[in-house]
Amino acid sequence: MQRLKDKVAIITGAAGGIGSVTAARFIEEGATVVLTDIDLDHVQSVADKLGPNACAMVLDIGDEQAFKKVIDDTVGRFGKLDILCNNAALTSPETLHSDTDITGIPTDLWTKVLHVNLTGYMFGCRHAIPHMAANGGGTIVNMASGGGQLADASRVAYGVSKAGVISLTQYVATLHAHQKIRCNAIAPGPVITPTFRKVAPELISIIGRHALTPELGEPEDIAALMAFLASSESKYINGQVVTIDGGMSAHHSHVMDLQDHMKKV
Numbered sequence: 504m505q506r507l508k509d510k511v512a513i514i515t516g517a518a519g520g521i522g523s524v525t526a527a528r529f530i531e532e533g534a535t536v537v538l539t540d541i542d543l544d545h546v547q548s549v550a551d552k553l554g555p556n557a558c559a560m561v562l563d564i565g566d567e568q569a570f571k572k573v574i575d576d577t578v579g580r581f582g583k584l585d586i587l588c589n590n591a592a593l594t595s596p597e598t599l600h601s602d603t604d605i606t607g608i609p610t611d612l613w614t615k616v617l618h619v620n621l622t623g624y625m626f627g628c629r630h631a632i633p634h635m636a637a638n639g640g641g642t643i644v645n646m647a648s649g650g651g652q653l654a655d656a657s658r659v660a661y662g663v664s665k666a667g668v669i670s671l672t673q674y675v676a677t678l679h680a681h682q683k684i685r686c687n688a689i690a691p692g693p694v695i696t697p698t699f700r701k702v703a704p705e706l707i708s709i710i711g712r713h714a715l716t717p718e719l720g721e722p723e724d725i726a727a728l729m730a731f732l733a734s735s736e737s738k739y740i741n742g743q744v745v746t747i748d749g750g751m752s753a754h755h756s757h758v759m760d761l762q763d764h765m766k767k768v
Contacts (some may be wrong), residue, residue, distance in 0.1 A: 506734035508533030511581045513574065515564050515627065516591030518545040520696035521646075524722035525588060525729045530556045532730050534586070537577045539564075541591075564591045564623030565615075571630040583638045586733045587631040589668075590646045593619040594661070596702075602660045613660045620664035621671065628675050632684055640683025644732045645672045647688040649748050665690075669744050676742030685741045687732050692748025695719045712759050715750030 512529050516522040517538035526536045530553055538553075539562035540546035550559035558580075562573050578584050593616050601612050624645055635641025650658060651665025668688060675686035693699070693710045700707070711719050728747055731737055746752055 505533040506730065506736060507586070510534045510585040510733075511537075511577065511583055512586035512588065512733065513537045513539060513577055513584065513627075513631070514588040514590055515539050515562060515623075516646075517559075518542050518549055519590075520698065521691075521694060521722045521725050522588075522590045523549045525590065525726040526550075526557060527553055528723075528726040528730050529586075529733070530554065532734070535581055537573070537581075539573055539591075562591075564589075564626065565619040567626045567630075570623070570626040574627070574630045574634060578634050584631055584634045585638070585641050587627055587635075587641070587643045588646070588729060588733070589624040589627050589643065591619075591623065592646065592661070592664075599658060599661075602658050604657065604659055608660055616660035617664050617667070620661065621667040624668055624671060628671070628686070632675075632679055632682065635684055636679070636682035641685075642733050643672075643675060643684065643686040644729055645686065645688040647672070647690040647744060649690050649692045649746065649752060652690055652744070652746070653752060672744065673742045680741060685738070687737070687740055687742065688744045689725065689728055689732070690744050690746045690748070691720060691725055692746075692751045693719060694725060695721055710751075713751050713754075713756075714748075715753060718749075720747060720749060 507529055512534045514522055514526050514536060517526050518540035526538050529536050535556045537558055537560055538546050538550045539560045541563050543561035547559040550557040560573050563569055602608055628643055645668050647668045648665040650662035651669050655662055672686050672688040
């Protein structure tokens with residue numbers, strides 16, 4: 504399919520598992536993609552492998568002027584911006600180790616996580632929308648999380664930031680629909696990336712027990728949804744949060760334990 508033929512897209516956090524796979528999917532669908540990441544060497548390596556329709560730019564999404572420059576440079580080079588995928592987030596092991604609960608998280612870490620994961624997305628929307636509007640419209644896809652819809656065992660700042668992304672998505676869609684801007688969010692459950700398999704393989708069986716699908720999600724599943732929401736096939740979808748979690752949020756947390764109990768009685 505060529506649903507994104509002749510479209511110009513920016514994907515943040517494109518050096519990571521979901522971002523890099525999404526970039527590959529967009530190019531496969533016909534788009535020209537600007538891959539951005541805070542790690543220029545890594546994202547450049549990814550872009551080089553994707554061919555002539557990919558280019559790399561360094562970006563810390565928490566730096567508003569840097570985000571503006573990437574967007575302006577993209578429009579200057581390619582003449583327009585059709586799609587912005589806000590995908591980057593602060594998810595380093597050091598951050599996750601300290602992002603525990605309200606009483607334990609350092610205030611400076613709380614502030615940093617919300618600044619990058621939420622305010623950074625606002626920066627992208629703020630500077631992309633005028634270019635999109637000038638070109639007759641555009642599409643923004645924000646990466647939220649199941650942790651922004653339901654509380655998790657930890658990662659309180661991360662979850663709160665993603666809840667904010669959901670609200671931001673609704674406001675952007677509502678306030679800029681008249682400019683033919685669509686804005687939707689994706690809320691993934693656990694996504695089994697190569698890093699996940701390497702760092703926490705024991706969690707796969709624990710998490711998988713609660714899924715209503717035979718397998719847990721992989722980056723390719725998220726990329727497919729990203730491509731759909733970025734394309735005109737989703738033209739009647741705006742301001743929505745699309746949950747992609749194998750059905751984990753469809754049932755009460757005790758269901759699997761209850762089913763096990765019922766088998767014994």
